[in-house]
Amino acid sequence: MLDIQDLHATVEGQEILKGLSLQVNAGEVHAIMGPNGSGKSTLTNVLAGRDNYEVTDGTISFEGRDLSGMEPEERARAGLFLAMQYPVEIPGVSNLEFLKASLESMAEARGEEAPDSVTLLRRARAACEQVDLDQSFLKRGVNEGFSGGEKKRNEILQLMMLEPKLALLDETDSGLDIDALRTVAAGVNSMRDENRAIVLVTHYQRLLDYIVPDQVHVLSGGRIIKSGDQELAKELESKGYSWINGEEQSA
C-alpha cells in the first residue's frame, strides 16, 4: 500500500529525512519509534503534503500512485489520514461542520453520495461514545479549548468517521493517562482491517502493549536504522535510545 524508497526531505531548507525507506502492506500495523527530533513528525507531514516540507529525492508511492505531486486534499481523498501530533484549534468552526465538510468533499471526489445529516449525526455520536468524548464536543469549535487528551481523542474520532486506507498516527498516545490510552487504543484496534494499514508513530513502548504491531521500526537521524517485531520495542524500552545510537555509530 505504501512504498517509500530512499526518501530525502527538507523542512525550510534543512535536510531532515536522509534516505528513508519503508514498506507497509494493507492489513498491517507498523510502529515507528525514535528519539525526539529524529524526523518522525517530518515523515508524517511529508506524507500528508504539508507546505514547506519538500521532497528532494526518492519516491513515495501510495497504492501505486506517486504522492509527491498531490495536494493535501487529494491525498486525503485517496485514503490517507494523518492524526497530528499537535491537532490544530479552529475556533468558530464546529467539529460537526468540520466532519460534514470533510465527508462531503471525500464523497464528492469519489462520486459517492455524502451521508445525510441524520446519518452523519448518528455516526458522529456513536464515534464520540467510542472515544469517550461527550457529545457536546461536536458542537464546540474544532479542538477549541480541548485538553491535550481530548484533542487526541478527537483525532481518533475523525479517523473513525473518515475510514481511511492508511492512517498515520503521530504520537497519539503522548499526554494520555492510562484510561485515555486504553480508549484510544481500543478505537484504533476497532479500525484494524485487512484493507487498512496503520502507522503508529510513538516515543514510548507502552502504546504497543495495547496495539500490537506487525513491525517495529527505529527512526534515527532521518533514516530507518533497524526493523523488527514487538521484541525490538521492548528492547528499546529497556536499553534506551542511546543503545540504538551507539549501535548505529559503531556500525
Place this chain on the structure above:
Amino acid sequence: MTAPATANELATELKAQALARANARSGNDALGPMRQQARALLEDTPFPGPKHERWKYTSLRALEAGHLKAPAPTQQPVEVPPDLGFARLVFVNGHFHEALSTLPDTAGLQVLRLNGEHEARLSDAPASPFAWLNGAALEDGLLLRVAARTQLESPIHVLHIGESGEPACCDMRIRLEAGEQSEITLIEEYAGNGPIFTNAVTEIESAPASRVMHYRLQHEAPACLHIGSLILQLAKDSHIRSEQFMSGSTLRRNEVQAQLNEPGAELELNGAFIGRGSNHADNQVCVEHRAPHCTSRQVYKGMAGDKARLVFNGRIYIHPGAKDSSADLSNNNLLLSNSAEIDTKPELEIYNDDVICSHGTTVGQMDALQLFYLRSRGISEPEAQRMLGIGFINELLLALPHESIADWARPWLASEVTEAE
C-alpha cells in the same frame, strides 16, 4: 469639461448642498427647534476635507454625484427583506411605511413618529456634520419610550429600506429612551439597492438600571452609501449591549459615540464588518468613561477580500474622575487577498491611574496550519478558506442571545465570505 474638484472644493460644495437641504426643511412643526439647533451646528462645522485625521481613509468623493441635492421620494420598495419573527416598523427612503409595518404590543412602550407631531431634541454628544444634517433636515423618524420597570419580552425591529435608481439621499432617525429598570431589545436593519445615500442617526439613552440589547444589521447593496451615527448614553447601573454586522459598500461609515455617564454603567460593543469587491467600511468608535466604576468591552472583527478597504478606529477616553474604570478593546482583522487593505488604530486617552485598560489590534492572513489541517481532511483549499473566513466571524454569532439573529446572520456571512474571495 471642468477639472475635477479638489478635496477642499468638494468639502465646500457638499457643505453648501447640506445647508441648502437643511434650509428647504425649516417647517414650523414640533421638530422646528431641533432642526434650527442642528442647522446652526451644521453651519459651524466644516465638512471633512483631506486634513481631517478622522477622515483620513474615507473620501466623500462618491457624493460628488449629487446625492445631497436629491431627496429620495417615498415609494413602494421593490425588495423587502424577510421579517425576523418580531413586530417590524418599516421605513422606506426615510419615511414610515404603514402598510408594510406591524405595530408592536404597546403595553409599557410608546411608539411615536418624529414627523413633526412630537418634539425631539439633539443629544449633546459630539457628532459629525452628517449627524447635524440629519437633525436639520429630518422629516420622519421614530421615538421609542419604554416605561420604567417595563420588561419588553419581544424585540422591536426597525427596518429601513433605501431604494433609488438615481443618486438621492434620505435621513433616518431613531431615538430610544429606556426608562428606569426597563428592558428592551431593539433591532435596526438597513437594506437597500441603488445609489441612495442613507444618513442615519440612532440615539439610545438608558435610564438607571435599565438593560438595552441593540442590534444593527446593515446589508445594503454595494451601490448604496451609508453614513450612520450611533449615540449611546448610559445612566447609573444601566447596561447596553450592541451587536453590529455590516457589509461594506461604495461608502460606509459608522460612528459610535458611547458615553458612560454615571457610576456602574456597563457597555458591550461587538461588531463584524466585511468588505469585498472594491467596497469600503469605516468604523469610528469612541467610548468615554465619564464616571467611576464603569465597564466597557469591545470586540470588533474585520474581514476584507478582493480590493476592499476597511478602517477601524477605536478610541477609549477615560476622564479624570472616572476612577475604577475597566475598559477593553480588541479588533482582529483577516485579509483574504493581497489587494485588500485594513487600517486599524486603537487610541487610548487615560486621565487617572485607577484604570484597568487593555487593547489589541491585529491584521493577519489565514493561518497556514489551520488551512493545512482542513485540507488534510479532504477539504479543498477554496472551501477551507471559506470555512475559516466564516469561522473567524462565527465566534461572534455563537455568542448572540437571539437565535433568530444568528439565523439571519449565518447566510449573510456565508454570502459575504463567498463573494469576498
